[in-house]
Amino acid sequence: MKPHEEHRSRGKRNVSISLITVSTSRYEKMKEEKPFTDESADRAEKLINEAGFILKSRKVVDDHKGMIRLELLKSIYEERCDAIILTGGTGLSSRDVTVEAIRPLLDKELEGFSEIFRAESFKEVGSAAYLTRAVAGSIDGRLVFCLPGSPDAVELGLKLLLPELPHALYIAGT
Secondary structure (H helix, E strand, O other): OOHHHHHHHHOOOOOEEEEEEEOHHHHHHHHOOOOOOOHHHHHHHHHHHHOOOEEEEEEEEOOOHHHHHHHHHHHHHOOOOOEEEEEOOOOOOOOOOHHHHHHHHOOEEOHHHHHHHHHHHHHHHHHHHHHOOOEEEEEOOEEEEEEOOOHHHHHHHHHHHOOOHHHHHHHHOO
16 A cells, blocks of 8 residues: 555544635625625535535634634634635735735645645636635644635635545644
8 A cells, every 4th residue: 555545544534624714795794694695615515515524613704814813723722623724815915814814823834735726726717826825734733724715716725625634634643
């Protein structure tokens, strides 16, 4: 058996995930108790469930570094989630601060995820793919993924990360 196959076979099966939407508009609608839709989070929840993982929490936060960090750390240390997936806030606008909020907290960064994400995205959107700042890494043996907020980008990111999630968690030490 090849090493990556062995790691996959030893990987955790009951993986718990926290899904955090980073969006000022959705956060404002949520605060006002107006019904709002989050197509990206809905699609992510469906894919997570279909993969057989446990969606432990689903949250919406404002595009604010402190709020993003707080919910990420709660997901890791209070909820004890194995993986945290953040969607949104990875673009180039001044409000897009997810990467800046998360990157300093990472113990290790998984540059390969970002590279593959952009390469696969290029096949769908062409040169606009280089505008993405998708990031992945680990914090205390937990995995963190920052994905663009569009439904298609979320689906692409999950297509890449979900199959390897137990394997990556095994290597990360959870």
